[in-house]
Amino acid sequence: MVKSFSPELQEKESEFDKIPIFKLIPKNEITGYFVNFSDECSLLHLDPWDLSIRKFLKPSWNPMKNCIPSVRNIAKLEDRKIVINRSLKMNNSTCSARCVFAYTDRRIRVSSWVHIDEVSPALPCDVIEVQCTSLNYVYYNYLFSHTVPIPDKDKRQNKGDRPNVLIFVLDSTSFSNFARSMPKTRDFFLGELNAVEFKHLNRVDYNSVPNSKAFLVGKQMKTKLETPMNLFFPSDYDYNPCEVNADNDSYIAFDFQKAGYITCQSEESTVFGYNKCQGFKKNPTDHYWRPFSLRTIGNEAYKEFDFTLMDFLYRRSCLENYHHNFRYMDSFLRTYPEKSKFLMSWFNGPAHGDINGLFRADSDFYNFFKSHQEELKDSYVFFMGDHGIHYTDIAHTEVGHAELNNPFLIVSLPKGIKNKEVIETMKKNSKELISHFDIHATLVDIVDDYLDPQEIGRLPVHGSSLFKNLPQPRSCNTLHIPFEFCGCQVSLTSVVNPKLGIRIGKTIVTHMNKHVEYWFSRGICADLSLDENHGVSLEKIEAKQKVDFFKVKLRVRPGDVDYSGYVWIDPYYPERLSIVGQLLRKDFILDKINCTTVVDAKIYCICT
Structure with a gap:
């Protein structure tokens, strides 16, 4: 971004001062307003270690650094079969395995449990769940994933000659x-x-x-x-x-x-x-x-996280999800060495x-x-x-x-x-x-x-x-x-006009509240108000169009959450403005947003 400051844009009486709050331009009217769009782009060349962001960077941070695996490797997957290490198995306990399939992207289906004494039969699925219990207590629960070769009858014209x-x-x-x-x-x-x-x-x-x-x-x-x-x-x-x-x-x-x-x-x-x-x-x-x-993070059949299974897969194993993903990809790449x-x-x-x-x-x-x-x-x-x-x-x-x-x-x-x-x-x-x-x-x-x-x-x-x-x-x-x-550089000019900023800010916050209401989250999420004491920052964007086009930064209450975004004022009806897309929210602290499951509402939700 290229920034400058222009004294003539300091606070002064204008047609905007008479407008307590802007009206939003209806979406179906926002076509054909402008001509002569720019086809130029001045590319940015970013420094990954720019001084302005170094305070946020912590290369040594690793939440798994001192993790010591505590899960007992009672089961392992070998050649599509689950093998039980009987020396680690509790006395008078049983171990079983089942296949886990995706019924849709939102639901799973599972096969019946197969009892395992030492070695299971070959299981015809990519994802296998193993569970060992003693007196109804689950003392081992794990998911294994690999790729079972597709049937010969489904062979395609694939000789591995294509990259x-x-x-x-x-x-x-x-x-x-x-x-x-x-x-x-x-x-x-x-x-x-x-x-x-x-x-x-x-x-x-x-x-x-x-x-x-x-x-x-x-x-x-x-x-x-x-x-x-x-x-x-x-x-x-x-x-x-x-x-x-x-x-x-x-x-x-x-x-x-x-x-x-x-x-x-x-x-x-x-x-x-x-x-x-x-x-x-x-x-x-x-x-x-x-x-x-689906089996771990929940789905329509399993409404909540399966914390027991997740505990074995992640915390006790000192593994993250990408480690399990590596295992699955590794199996896929090795299962078809001669195929594209x-x-x-x-x-x-x-x-x-x-x-x-x-x-x-x-x-x-x-x-x-x-x-x-x-x-x-x-x-x-x-x-x-x-x-x-x-x-x-x-x-x-x-x-x-x-x-x-x-x-x-x-x-x-x-x-x-x-x-x-x-x-x-x-x-x-x-x-x-x-x-x-x-x-x-x-x-x-x-x-x-x-x-x-x-x-x-x-x-x-x-x-x-x-x-x-x-x-x-x-x-x-x-x-x-x-x-x-857009990542291309634009020229920004600082605007000192608190009254205009407040009016734009109030218009934006009204829009935010209506957005939350549209997604059926009002009452769960707080009604927002503009923090006028914090002020609203305005920077005018230079465009080929003769229009007031601003980058806006504001703070809302409750929660003192900061937002930024873009607006432009109707050049024909100056009591109207348009908010460009979604605003960018500075924080997504779970305690402030986890009261709603609607992702589209979370951007403007602050939990009551």
């Missing part, structure tokens, strides 16, 4: 956070795999779900209204995609399966079924790790809630990738983030806000690709502004080489392949990146 396609997503991880937190893993990719690092990937929406739709489906999930800086971007859906299961959506894994690939999806949560979204009604891939997380594989893995835990969460995971990720180095060298590998981190103080610094819009991306090519032109083109493109839509276009570029001719033709809607010269000009406007998520 693997492996996607690894670190939730809430910016380019800068990855660079400072995972130097060992980063050096492995850049050195051992000769990967290319894209420094200017820009998110296209607020959180994981719409961003994943962009790079895994190629569609814009939500309609984005016109602002003084960007055009109207309509949704690619004529229905609410969360209210319909995703089985018939254009998920890129479906294309790789049609092309003969063995497919696997291993997520610690679910991005397609997040919050109230329906997700998949049937397993989207040949191997699907969803039953593991597609993998989409999503890690939610390490970085999602803490800016320092990745430091402790660097060696673990390095060790996993190093153990599969030869497999990775025969693969297209996309190691990436969906957005930066939302929920810490760093997000409200200028640098932290810029990081939020700039997820990391590293891409490595199979060693069999000798075309130097492709490599040089990637290196050139790594210096350009790109979006998640471009990642999807690149995946389509790969799979189209292996699809039957009649299957080809579903071109990406918005993106361009990173393997080819990118079309110009490249700006947030041309790349379908709404302004509130």
